[in-house]
Amino acid sequence: MELTRRHALAGAAALAATPLLPSAFAKAAAPLADKQAPSFYRYKVGDAQVNVVSDGVNNFALGDTFVLNVKKDEVNAALEKAFMPKDRMSIQFAPLVINTGGKLVVVDTGNGPAAFASSKGNVGQFASNMAAAGLDAKAVDLVVISHFHGDHINGLLTADNMPAFPNAEVLVPAAEWKYFMDDGEMAKQTTDRMKGVFANARRVFDAGLKKKVTPYETGKDVAPGLQAVATLGHTPGHTSFILSSGSDKVFIQSDVTNLPALFVTNPGWHLMFDQDPAMAEATRRKVYDMLVADKMRVQGFHYPFPANGFVEKDGNGYRLVPAPWSPVI
Incomplete structure (x- = not known):
């Protein structure tokens, strides 16, 4: 169509009027949302369904001893390289609910309802996000615990100290149970942090759970297709898992590493929460060399949500490659 002077003038008039239009609708703008959608994500491992259910994010100041064998400036440099703010830590938590087809299995339970209250909802979200995902705590058959740090066991209880999974058997690492229930070991502790872990x-476990607890040994299946693997160092009985179904597998690494930007990239860095840092480092390197060699998917409790992907060798360390998000299961 030929552009005439009349068309051009009409277009100019329309453009001139355009800025006036939004003001007529400004008062109808929607209010800003004040909360995120519930945080859960599902994927399949063979016939098993993995539900990654966020427990939230803990934000706190980076201390001088968060990494024991590296200066704070070097830690900050690693954070900035990962486009994270310096002098701040953001640690995520990702418990699992696995539907094996015959059993509904929870792996670790998050920080619990008391932490939800004290953190103003930043952590302790596992119960509410699990419910939002359509997963009924009363339908859980087994709760499998990797180790006894509070962010993994506190969600075993409700706000009124009742079992959060009333019909479930609670499986705990035998070595972890032996250590933390030993009065002699508890008496040896000299730091406030470790005294607190014991207490x-x-x-x-004294809050009505002892009758539900069954210690398990590593090297065996603790649930259908879920093998317990000793990954010691973080705690004396720290355990990871391999979920297998058909030819598909995922390595559930628990706390083999903490924040990937620091400890996947730099496996030689020692985390302040590792009870035996040298052993934890040796375990970390062994596990990650295996993941690289086998190209096995890995699920990390402290990975950025939805907390799973693959790792590749990168210089003296490793690099986490997040698994692609899928809109279907």
Whole structure:
């Protein structure tokens, strides 16, 4: 169509009027949302369904001893390289609910309802996100615990100290149970942090759970297709898992590493929460060399949500490659 002077003038007039239009609708703007959608994500491992259910994110100041064998400036440099703010830590938590087809299995339970209240909802979200995902806590058959740090066991209890999974058997690492329930080991502790870990483990399991607890040994299946693997160092009985179905597998690494930008990239860095840092490092390198060689998917409790992907060798360390998000299961 030929552009005439009349068309051009009409277009100019329309453009001139355009800025006036939004003001007529400004008062109808929607209010800003004040909360995120519930955080859960599902994927399949063979015939099993993995539900990654976020427990939230803990944000805190980076201390001088968060990494024991590296200066704070070097830690900040790693954070900035990963486009994360310096002098701040953001640690995520990702418990699992696995539907094996015959059993509904929870792996670790998050920070619990008391932490939800004290953090103003930043952590302790596992119960509400699990419900939002359509997963009924009363339908859980087994709760499998990797180790006894509070962010893994506190969600075993409700706000009124009742079992959060009333019909479930609670499976715990035998070595972890032996260590943390030993009065002699508890008496040896000299730091406030470790005294607190012991006291909290006693608090959780003394609250009506002891009759539900069954210690398990590593090297065996603790649920259908879920093999317990000893990954010691973080704690004396720290355990990871391999979920297998058909030819498909995922390595559930628990706390083999903490924040990937620091400890996947730099496996030689020692985390302040690792009870035996040298052993934890040796375990980390062994596990990650295996993941690289086998090209096995890995699920990390402290990975950025939805907390799973693959790893490749990168210089003296490794690089986490997040698994692609899928809109279908």
